[in-house]
Amino acid sequence: MRFPLVFPLLLAATLHAGTTAAATPTPAPENAQVYFIWPHDGTVINGGKFWVRMGLRNMGVAPKGTAVTHTGHHHLLIDTDPPPMTEPIPNDRNHLHFGAGETEARVELPPGTHTLQLLLGDKDHIPHAPPIMSKKITITVR
Template sequence: MKIRALTTAALLSLVPAALVAQEPARKPAPEGARVYIIWPADGAVIPGGALWVRMGLQGMGVAPAGSAVAGTGHHHLIVDSDLPPLDEPIPNSPNHLHFGAGHTEARLELPPGRHTLQMLLGDENHVPHDPPAMSERITIIVPE
């Protein structure tokens, strides 16, 4: 008996398309949806580096991660980093902070220096909406 090896592509062609894992589809964001940083303001000087970031959202609702409710999402704060790929789940790292319980404010402690902050709303699977609901990137300064 002769055994023939199948390539991954050949094996996948035998599996119904509905069973093949796919990337999460991006949920639509309502027209005019807006994410913004209420505080701190762009250019703020934060002595000591401890601050509360207050997150704003207009035209959408906040729902915890895992809650599949149309027109909602939860906040992610991007600290000192570029935006992640917008068609993939937002990474969870020291530079990509998740607020999956529906937080609208968060306490941060930053070291001295210049820092950037940007909000990005994610759906129940942490995937940005289409179009992405995100704030402007701001810069804050923590003096020595």
């Protein structure tokens, strides 16, 4: 069974800086919003490979480790609930990191119904306060 795969050019972006104890989340503007440009809720994917395109309003995208106010980087949550908001976002097949500042990624999922959700992380992969999280969408892979 093949389960989420980010192709090699994006694989380096999934490296995680390690785990740390609970931390104080980085402040974010109240009007910040992360969202899916594509796919949309209910999309049917033919074949397991598809592009995820991620959008962000009222904040900027910056690589992990970049300490600039009101910036962060994308994390894609696949078939999972959001992690604790005061700890680094896990780095595994259900939590893909885009720490190089990517706003799109080629993902591969096995056939079936899957949920996707975006969560913005700060320079240390910790969600902001308030959390900048998309609504959870459902896609079907044939």
